[in-house]
Amino acid sequence: MKTDDLKLNQIRLAKKVILRGIKKxxxxxxxxxxxxxxxxxxxxxGIFSFPELKLVEYVKATAPDSMPYVPGFLSYREIPVLIKCYKKIRNKPDLMLVDGQGIAHPRALGLASHLGVLLNTPxxxxxxxxxxxxxxxxxNPRGxxxxxxxxxxxxxxxxxxxxxxxxxxxxxxxxxxFEDCRKYVLSSASRYRIPEPIRFAHKTAGEEARRFNV
DNA sequence: GCGACAG
DNA sequence: ATCTTGTCGC
Incomplete structure (x- = not known):
């Protein structure tokens, strides 16, 4: 599909994004x-308990490399395999931290927003x-x-x-x-720069990808 | 035309 | 993102 069509699709989906505080x-x-x-x-x-940040469950999935990475269109490349992962989760999370942008995107639909809208989840x-x-x-200080x-x-x-x-x-x-963003990211990233749940997912996905190459 | 450009 | 050991700085 052409990027012009993808752009129109991003603009359409961006209208569905809802910014409001998490109540639950x-x-x-x-x-x-x-x-x-x-x-x-x-x-x-990887699903972690909050605020203890203990691993509760994790799921993995693979999908064909259908589209190359193009700045501004990362979500079209990564969403298929992530939807596949989400379906496998038993304990659906209340909030997901995604490696990529949310609305901080040229058309306000980075990977996190795109995924959130499709899954109807925070x-x-x-x-x-x-x-x-x-x-x-x-x-310089943390925070x-x-x-x-x-x-x-x-x-x-x-x-x-x-x-x-x-x-x-x-x-x-x-x-x-925005307040949720600050609060949840800061409270899940203390020992390292990257929030613990994302670090885990990064490490786990990387190990699995490495096996496929052998 | 020239840079910028999530992962 | 990915290829990769030691190493410089806090």
Missing amino acids: RVRFIAGVDVAVARECLVGCI TIGCAKSRLYGEFVDPN SCELLRVGDETIGLVLRTRDKTKPLFISPGHLVD
């Missing part, structure tokens, strides 16, 4: 990530680098935060999760607000 208490928080093998993609979703985008928006560097913005509009947060390390680019995916 979060008991299960998940980390979502995808690794690339030679011939396929490997997805992993998601937060946790990216290691910027895709869209302007910002000034947050101060320091700056706004990621486009003109007058705020599209995300640049949050320092560890002293003197590169900040994370956080943005609402779906069914959460």
Whole structure:
């Protein structure tokens, strides 16, 4: 499919994104990530208890490498395998932390937002680098935060999760607000820069992808 | 035309 | 993202 059609689809789906605070208490928080093998993609979703952050369950799935990575269209590449993973989960999480952007995207539909809308579940985008928006560097102590913005509009947060390390680019995916983003990302990333649920999913998907290559 | 560009 | 050991800095 052409990127022009994908763009129109992103704009259509972005209208379905809802930004509002999570009302229900979060008991299960998940980390979502995808690794690339030679011939396929490997997805992993790890479900953790909150706020204890103990692993409760995890699922893996594989899917064909159908589309290359194109900046701005990452979700079309990674969503199929993630939908497959989600269906396998027994304890559906109250919130999912996704490796990528939420609404901090040229058409307001990063991977986390796209996934949240399709699954109708709360998601937060946790990216290691910027895709869209302007910002000034947050101060050095952990917890320091700056706004990621486009003109007058705020599209995300640049949050320092560890002293003197590169900040994370956080943005609402779906069914959460900016305050939730700050709160849940900071409370799930204390020992390392990356939130624990995402670190787990990253490591697990990577190990599985490595096996496929052997 | 020239840079920027999640994973 | 991925290829990869030691190593510089806090």
